[in-house]
Amino acid sequence: MLRNSPPGSADIGALERKAIQLRHHMLTMARGQGQGYIGQGLGIADVLAALYFHELRYDPHNLAWADRDRFLLSTGHYSIALWAALAEAGIIPVEELATYGADNSRLEMSTLDTTPGVEVIGGSLGHGLGQGVGQALGLRIDKSEARVFVELSDGEMQEGSTWEAAMSASHFKLDGLVALVDCNGIQADGPVVLDMEPVADKWRAFGWQTSEIDGNDMKAVVGALADARERNGKPKAIVLRTLPGKGVPRIETSEKSHFFRIDVAQWDGIIAEFEKTAGAAQ
Amino acid sequence: MSGAATEAGRTLAMGQDEAVGGGRQSVEAPFGKALARLGQNRPDIVGLTADLGKYTDILPFRDAFPDRFFNVGMAEQNLVAVAAGLARTGKVPFATTYGVFATRRAYDFVAIALAHSNLNVKIVAGLPGLTTGYGGTHQAIEDLALMRMIPGLTIIDPCDATEIEAATEAIAERHGPVYMRLLRGNVPVVFEAGYRFEIGKARQLRKGSDVGIISTGFMTERALDAADALRKQGISAGLLHVPTIKPFDAEAVAAFAAGVSHIVTAENHVVVGGLASLVVETLFDADIAKKVTRIGLPDRYIECGAVPTLQAKYGLTSEAVVAAIIALG
Incomplete structure (x- = not known):
């Protein structure tokens, strides 16, 4: 049974290597169908590595454990990153990753909660945080110490239900609730179409203990997660500035694309390049 | 509670009783x-509004x-x-709110957050149909x-206080998402103690050979009174009460219709998409x-006014049911 590791105990280098492993899985998955939400997945890889291999308490062999920490991926289309993390965590088989987005695969391009390890149906944006509030209330009734982590995105903040949930979380003093706000600057129609800045100020104004970090800096991510452990009556928001395509220069520098589709030969080139640089990094 | 609901011509203030019958x-x-x-015996039950x-x-x-109670403020999603x-x-x-908000406002959440995952949540929704004089925003x-x-x-569209109590117990017992219409305040007692409510089951309340009334919600109370009044005029009207709209008791409806x-x-709802549509679909499938005559609300928004005035105007009374059946000839 994995427990959240004591603060300060994180092996940053090991977590960085885990993030590289997740990115490698994602590239392989996207190659299978020639497409996917790879930019978002690569951007959030460091956060998922920190969560699944340092911060979260869970048992891959007992997913229904009542006192597990919950991770809710509200942006269901980031599933490519979640599948990679769940595979590395031993919750789904690594071999299954090859089925990403294929007919009859459990590893949909947008999450359904019928896949093991998925705590919520993401994808209809604006749903995750409110369900996180409900889970945190339920855990409080049960006097459980378990916490609830909800990933959501900058574009998703445009859904009014996000703020309905944000209001209620601070009202109910849900200090075991952590919002991971992925600000990658892209949404379906391109670069963020409606200015959401100042993001951190908005969360603070709604009563959340808020930090703002480079979401691709493992040390900063681990540090912000450690700070969020405090049980002080306030829900926690971590504003993550992430780079879509992080770690893969050809995707980083491409037009900021919500959905990435290229032919197989190009994928092979990208993967070969990634393996070369990742190998050097390790 | 206020008696305003029984005095035609007076506009109801927010929160006053919309008693459904006298x-x-x-x-x-x-x-x-x-x-x-x-x-008391179910620590797993929590309340929200x-x-x-x-x-x-x-x-x-x-x-x-x-x-175990949480008020989330005016935020139905x-x-x-x-x-x-x-x-x-x-x-x-x-979780309670008004029907208009639970449906029109929170629809995606009911569909995806609840029903898609078959979660065990009961939405109990006030002001169904024409039980408020507040107009289209609240009806x-x-x-x-x-x-x-x-x-x-x-x-579920319950008829009276007895059925509301029984249905509350039944939906707490059955796993899965529920939308139940709520009659609030002073709710008439139509069914005697011991009335058994069963999810998904229609109940024949009157036997009749001339005409068969199929009703749901508070219109069953009106239909009962209508059937009794018609009997005195020599018309034999049967009555099938269908409190569960989904799953629909098509078998009972077909047997009754035969x-x-x-x-x-007769329904406290527009005559498209609700009970009438279900009955017609059932007859077609069977x-x-x-011939089917539909008593219910027209496909338009209803104005403000006193509830009895509106119910009389739009035919949600026992007199209107009697008149509609006599008009069949």
């Missing part, structure tokens, strides 16, 4: 009382179990989302039509060719 005994807040009773606790009769539960999250931790949330006249399109959602020459449907 001349019968009534019970105050049957839903809230039933839920508070259930809560979106700033309408007072107006949806859930305060008896809040007063009994303040630690969040009401459903929070209920879904609670259900995922093993709780059985009863849930198309809620049954909207909600019956959601896969796996159980939908025994009468003409069908009359290859039964019968």
